[in-house]
Amino acid sequence: KAGxxxxxxxxxxxxxQQVTLSCSPISGxxxxxxxxxxxxxxxxxxxxxxxxxxxxxxxxxxxxxxxQFSNSRSEMNVSTLELGDSALYLCAxxxxxxxxxxxxxxxxxxxxxVT
Amino acid sequence: xxxxxxxxxxxxxEGQEVNITCSHNNIATNDYxxxxxxxxxxxxxxxIQGYKTKVTNEVASxxxxxxxxxxxxxxxxxxxxxxxxxxxLVGTGRRALTFGSGTRLQVQP
Numbered sequence: 001k002a003g004x005x006x007x008x009x010x011x012x013x014x015x016x017q018q019v020t021l022s023c024s025p026i027s028g029x030x031x032x033x034x035x036x037x038x039x040x041x042x043x044x045x046x047x048x049x050x051x052x053x054x055x056x057x058x059x060x061x062x063x064x065x066x067x068q069f070s071n072s073r074s075e076m077n078v079s080t081l082e083l084g085d086s087a088l089y090l091c092a093x094x095x096x097x098x099x100x101x102x103x104x105x106x107x108x109x110x111x112x113x114v115t
Numbered sequence: 116x117x118x119x120x121x122x123x124x125x126x127x128x129e130g131q132e133v134n135i136t137c138s139h140n141n142i143a144t145n146d147y148x149x150x151x152x153x154x155x156x157x158x159x160x161x162x163i164q165g166y167k168t169k170v171t172n173e174v175a176s177x178x179x180x181x182x183x184x185x186x187x188x189x190x191x192x193x194x195x196x197x198x199x200x201x202x203x204l205v206g207t208g209r210r211a212l213t214f215g216s217g218t219r220l221q222v223q224p
Contacts, residue, residue, distance in 0.1 A: 043153075043217075090159075103161040103164055104212075109157070111156075
């Protein structure tokens, strides 16, 4: 089975711009989660989508949004970029059912640099 | 929330067994315990998951006492390639998706 793929792998944007990151989960996986990782804050949960619905949400401002398509592929969008948004953005998929999230499989991440 | 506490760092030598303990005093009845491994600039990798007693796979063992207020990840005969950060996650739903600070394991030759 192919793993989780994320595009693009690297991105450089300037403050005030917006960015869209893409994630393709493992075939058959319906749950997709997004994380932000920075040296200072560690690995922080952004949101999780299951069957095109946001099921769980972390403590991030509304500038961070996401969506999931019927084929389980997911995108996350960050509007009005700030320098502090520079981070590794990780996507993870799992075969989770409705009641709990089971083991997650992470993609390689998108390295976003905001200048 | 079932807050987890792990040692910040551990050192070991190649060939030794490493045990990393995670405390989770407020674990709920429905909560699962999951461990991940992360190398620099890569996404975490699922290692093992359990609910109670002992779970073993080809990579590690997970020991969970009867009260489930702690768990121990056991890595047999570590090698240099096991140098990584190890995360313990406890919960279901959103809580199962919350990573703590992790334990930085350094394996020396």
